[in-house]
Amino acid sequence: MTSPDVEKRAKPTTIDLGGRVLPLNLKTNARARRMTLKIEPGGHAVSLTVPPGLARHEVDGFLRRHHDWLVERMARFDGRSADITDGGAVSIFGFAHTIRHSGNLRGLTTVRDEGEGKVLLVSGPAESIGRRVADYLKKEARREITGRVKVHAAASGKSYASISFKDTRSRWGSCSSAGNLNFSWRIAMAPMFVVDYLAAHEVAHLSEMNHGPRFWALCERLCPRTPEARQWLKNEGSFLHAVRFEAPFA
Incomplete structure (x- = not known):
């Protein structure tokens, strides 16, 4: 009581x-x-x-x-914590990228290595930089997560129904009983081994809809760096949510 x-x-x-x-x-x-x-x-x-x-x-x-x-x-x-602005920086899969506004890319957002470091070139109106960077992160998250989910699903002999991305705050991913996998696109700012862990975590739920010993054993079989990735999210994950874009994106 x-x-x-x-x-x-x-x-x-x-x-x-x-x-x-x-x-x-x-x-x-x-x-x-x-x-x-x-x-x-x-x-x-x-x-x-x-x-x-x-x-x-x-x-x-x-x-x-x-x-x-x-x-x-x-x-x-x-x-x-920081706003996404011209001249600022954003992490893409754990690597810092300087944000540079360019009016010559005709709608593209692209990465270039300019010797002193990686640069994210963003086109369009200056007031749209935050939205365009968010769109780029969402695209990159979809590309990498989808690839890792396919690998882990094949390794575990399971199939999934769909993959979707949102700007969630309460969790980094989820798996429904129908096999629908959901992820936060902000994970694109984390190192690649953390991205791989998140994909493995949700794929493991296709076999074990809990966090029991068998679930964690499967998760570590799919992603041996599971303990390290969990610790990274515990220590650093909240800071990914502290990055401020111009508007919430679904």
């Missing part, structure tokens, strides 16, 4: 992080064995999951003990 004190705080409230006030979402989970704290994708809110039966003073004490960690984590968001 949930403590009344915690239950009162189940609705969103706020937390002050050195003068920055963010929404605090407190969630009670009957399966949780300890309190877990995370910053939501994009750094726009903080979530705290607690097991049943905790008193309010325990929750408040936990938040106080982790206050400095939250402040430090938010500072990392400040340093790595």
Whole structure:
């Protein structure tokens, strides 16, 4: 049974992080064995999951003990969040690309290696740079993910119904019972081994619709770097959501 004190705080409230006030979402989970704290994708809110039966003073004490960690984590968001602009940079499969606006490409967005580094040349009106970069990332995500899904599906002897891409915030991918695979196109900003892991993860769900031992064994068979990729997403994944494009794209 949930403590009344915690239950009162189940609705969103706020937390002050050195003068920055963010929404605090407190969630009670009957399966949780300890309190877990995370910053939501994009750094726009903080979530705290607690097991049943905790008193309010325990929750408040936990938040106080982790206050400095939250402040430090938010500072990392400040340093790595950015708008997509001419002269800025974007990661494409883990490699930094300088964004350069060009009016001579007739609608194309393309990558060039100019000696000092990779450059993403973006055509069209300057105010459309963010949208065009997002479109390019979506195209690249579709190309790479589709290729890796085909490889992993063949290796596991499974077939899938469809592959789709969205700008999801709560998860990087999903697999429906009908075999429809869904991915966040923002994964195109992650290193290729992480992209491969995400494809393997969702293909593994075609065989195991859970996260039990057999699922993880299959996932690691398809993608041996699964542990490393999971850690990368845990440490770095939220920063991909901190990249600001001009508008949300489906």
